[in-house]
Amino acid sequence: MIARVARWSADPMALMVSAQKRMQSTISKADRFVVPVDRDALPRGYLVATTFAGIKKAISPAPATDAAPQHAPKPDLTLLVSSVPASVAGTFTSNKFQAAPVVHATKALQAQGPHARARAVLVNSGCANAVTGQGGYKDTEALVTEVRKHFPAGKNNGSETCSDVLMMSTGVIGVRLPLPQMLRGIQHLMRGQVLQSNPDAWLEMARAFMTTDTFPKLRTRQFKLGNRLCSMAAIDKGAGMIHPHMTSPGGLHATLLGMFATDAPVATPTLQRCLEEAVRESFNCISVDGDMSTNDTILALANGQAPATDSGAPVDGEISEATHPELVSIFARELKAMAIEMAHLIVRDGEGAEKFVQVCVKNAGTYEQAHAIASSISTSALVKCAMHGEDANWGRILCAAGYAAVPASSPEWSLDPTKVNVTFVPPPSASNLSPIHTLKNGVPQPVDETKAAELLSHEDIYIDMDLQGGSWEKGACAEAVFWTCDFSKEYISINGDYRT
Structure with missing residues (x-):
């Protein structure tokens, strides 16, 4: 079983705050992002x-109707x-x-x-x-x-x-x-x-x-x-x-x-x-x-x-x-x-999206290798569902990083599982919160459930993965940033339609 943070033990007040913030995040995106x-x-x-x-x-003509159009x-x-x-x-x-x-x-x-x-x-x-x-x-x-x-x-x-x-x-x-x-x-x-x-x-x-x-x-x-x-x-x-x-x-x-x-x-x-x-x-x-x-x-x-x-x-x-x-x-x-x-x-504005997720992969061999790992994490359905559920699930993140199709380099570089750190970083809008270190040198860390719930209740979630050079002793300092969103029930509903 993949390790995960047990969210059901979180403080009820934190869960209430999470629900309130999610409700706010679904307020018309046009009101928030059209400037x-x-x-x-x-x-x-x-x-x-x-x-x-x-x-x-x-x-694709619609069936004829006598109803007047509701809007232009x-x-x-x-x-x-x-x-x-x-x-x-x-x-x-x-x-x-x-x-x-x-x-x-x-x-x-x-x-x-x-x-x-x-x-x-x-x-x-x-x-x-x-x-x-x-x-x-x-x-x-x-x-x-x-x-x-x-x-x-x-x-x-x-x-x-x-x-x-x-x-x-x-x-x-x-x-x-x-x-x-x-x-x-x-x-x-x-x-x-x-x-x-x-x-x-x-x-x-x-x-x-x-x-x-x-x-x-x-x-x-x-x-x-x-x-x-x-x-x-x-x-x-x-x-x-x-x-x-x-x-x-x-x-x-x-x-x-x-x-x-x-x-x-x-x-x-x-x-x-x-x-x-x-x-x-x-x-x-x-x-x-x-x-x-x-x-x-x-x-x-x-x-x-x-x-x-x-x-x-x-x-x-x-x-x-x-x-x-x-x-x-x-x-x-x-x-x-x-x-x-x-x-x-x-x-x-991702279909049904409620979360904006930034994934930063640091200290890889090349930019392309860091990009491939960040991409793998960002496209993982399990990671995206965990972000929707506000679950600091570092196990899913590691899994996606581990199967990433990492491009070859010369000299050869690879991820070293014993060096990997995973941290959930507060977004700029929550600078009063502290980072949550879920993994250090490949070893799981104790996580305060209440603090994790508070951090992940925000619309913006920032994940840092530090590879600490991987298999190279020196010179592995490449970094790539990827942006993704969560998967929600609304995404499934929207994509029942046939369109690009």
Whole structure:
């Protein structure tokens, strides 16, 4: 039997506090995690538009009813347009059954080479256009072509390539897109004053991304690059089918979609490298249910329209490692910080999730080895159920660490069970509590049940596993952080439905 902390002996008052905090954690996530957007922090040179095309209704009509709709339908088709061709970068799912928009975007970026540019990104929810064969790919091409033909002719549209419009889709797998409805939707999006740039328009765009998400995920930030005051907006979605492993278009190979739009002047190869680094330590370090989607995509656009200020060194042209290495470091840091923030929102909105769990694995041989162990712990159904039950079950944690598929290294490294420490660390919101050491040098430690109950009653749970170098005497200091959520009864209920 796996060792566990016996929660039934916990103090009744502590259990009452736990119930109260769980009730608070289920208060509308939209009220807690949707934040006001500062108009001045929106990136320059972008316009967005959103509409309801009736995509899900078109592919799976509901029975006729005379009942009046209770509320306006959620938008399901949205478009972002840059005023000038923007540097573009992308990372995509490594699932072998890549959806049509993933295949299209990957081919498009590869075709244009290291200096790819994009004018627009079209996003739909309700239908993933995955496992739809050549017909699904042609549907994506048709929609991209429809967007492109609405661009006005001129100097910014004279060198069109297949990558100047990209597309992302999420929703039901195995069904083709309803083209007539979506083509009419695109015509509406490109008409008159529909394209705008204001907080409400960006928030509507974030809503259009949503499937089983309970709130739209939108953040902005500003930072200086020399004398340029740069802004960045980020939107992502995801609540189920979340365990990304995204790579560059040429890398080895419900859906996570994300988009970063910035007015910073960044060269395409530099943007691609910065995005890959950011995704590596953010979106590729989260799990809701251990399932990798067919549609996972993160895109980043940088159009260079950030205004100049009176202070800072002048920046002319696009920054790159060769021309402005110090500014690239600043940009990379800002992008990674924002990517981590957006990744956290996805975990917090995990289907049925009541707990946000951080797993930190320290002092492994390499980052990849630490990442593999943290991932194994974070995807363990038994660990996730224990976190839902507020059970400091170090036995389940050790079990998941022990069967992790740890990559090989040279010299060879392995976990040493006699060196492992496991600690439950108070979250920042509970700094008055003390850490709970459940395992030291592979030996179980006495645990105060009342203190354990109080610590684990919080919405945020932090688990530290210190491997103390494992089989290496020296040099094993790699660390990886993973974020996951608990499994609840609501997760089972939600996933009785057929969708991505």
